[in-house]
Amino acid sequence: MTKLIRSWVESANAPDTDFPLNNLPYGVFSAGGSDPRCGVAIGDRILDAARMEADGLLECGGALQTGGWNAFMARGKPAWAKLRDALTKMLTEGSDRQDALRGYLVYQAEATLHMPFSVTEYTDFYAGRHHAFNVGTMFRGPDNALPPNWLHIPIGYNGRASSVVVSGTPVIRPNGQLKGPDDAMPRFGPSQRFDIELEIGAIVGQPSDGPIAVAEAFDNIFGYVLLNDWSARDIQAWEYQPLGPFQSKATATTISPWIVTAAALEPFRTSTPEREKPLLPYLAEPGPMLYDIALEVGLTPEGGVETVVSRTNYREMYYSAAQQLAHHSSSGCPMRVGDLLGSGTISGPTKDSRGSLLELSWGGKEPLTLEGGEIRGFVEDHDMLALRGAAMGDGYRVGFGSCTGEVLPARAVKG
Helix, strand or coil: CCECCCECCHHHHCCCCCCCCCCCCEEEEECCCCCCEEEEEECCEEEEHHHHHHCCCCCCCCHHHCCCCHHHHCCCHHHHHHHHHHHHHHHECCCCCHHHHHHHEEEHHHCEEECCCCCCCEEEECCEHHHHHHHHHHHHCHHHCCCCCCCCCCCEEECCHHHEEECCCCEECCEEEECCCCCCCCEEEECCCEECEEEEEEEECCCECCCCCHHHHHHHEEEEEEEEECEEHHHHHHHCCCCCCCHHHCCCEEECCCEEEHHHHHHHEECCCCCCCCCCHHHCCCCCCEECCEEEEEEECCCCCCEEEEEEEHHHECCCHHHHHHHHHCCCCCECCCCEEECCCCCCCCHHHCCEHHHHCCCCCCCEECCCCCEECCCCCCCEEEEEEEEECECCEEECCCEEEEEECCCCCCC
16 A cells, blocks of 8 residues: 655645645635635645646646636646646655745635536436445335346436536525325425435546447546435435436535545555446456545534434445446447546445435434434435545545535425
8 A cells, every 4th residue: 555645735744634645636716815726735735736837837738727627637647647746746745846835825724615627417327236225125125126237237317517516515405396105196395305325426537439448438537526416305206207317316416626536546446346247348347446435424413513324435336437437438428528427326235334314214214313312314404414535545545525515495486
């Protein structure tokens, strides 16, 4: 396992920071009245990469002057490696650039974080074995839990890129059509079974126009974010047959503000699970393409304290992001820079490792007791949900920061 790379930014050497020199995640920030600009997290600071490029300290062809990372992603993998190498050398302990760079550092606590990239398209997958089995068991029983195609194909649906928001953005409880099993007619009103899904989002950094192999797909992924796929389960139950999720998934998708690059996660690669049925050759992985990333979900009620309700790991996924991307392109579907692929809910084999409240409360039949005694089956108004994750190295962690959202009451609908 790679050891901590020590930095002259002292806070980057703390064992509990998400942002050591081994990480160098990319984000967009504003501070002191500035416009949103590209930055790099290092310890408790942000390195103003946009201003460094403008001053001639970085060579990125003007890509860092755009207020987002799409233009830089489009420059390709050699450019990604060049920038990472340059930043690592400049920030390493003993670097002769310390004095020159101190003026480009901003405290994270004094900055506002924005969407780190422009989401071109958004596809969400259903690729976690434990989650799919749990949900299928609730609705169809354990003998028919998995759809017939599930062990052969990464199932997904096209979501709304327009509803992807950055961590800290409030989420308004959705309205929609609801129909219970005993209702004669549907009704319209606020979702009463609003939920979260713990996921990781993969960001496509290179375009493709036609089918690509799994290995090529792996190389085309620029980086990863935490992703909360907010889900209205009661709206979903009424609308999803026969064409799947629609309005139940269109309210919001929250992502963490820092893009953890594929390069930073390279030491933590691990294999997907042993296959229960052989995959077709176009989905075969030539090597380990998942990552060992510890994950957790925290829920804080209004005026209360946080309860960690789930702990799991990204290595539980049945299909890797590379397999999902390869399958997505297999029909000839063009993939674009800035496409976002949600992993699907990441649940583990135990009750406390389930990645959604639907599973944790078993459809509301086994509600959770929070610190302080409050009960939860699903998310209530003014609950704050927080996703966190990190890959654990030797004396350091490669983290994502928090992915948070507070649920606000539904809006009144005229008519």
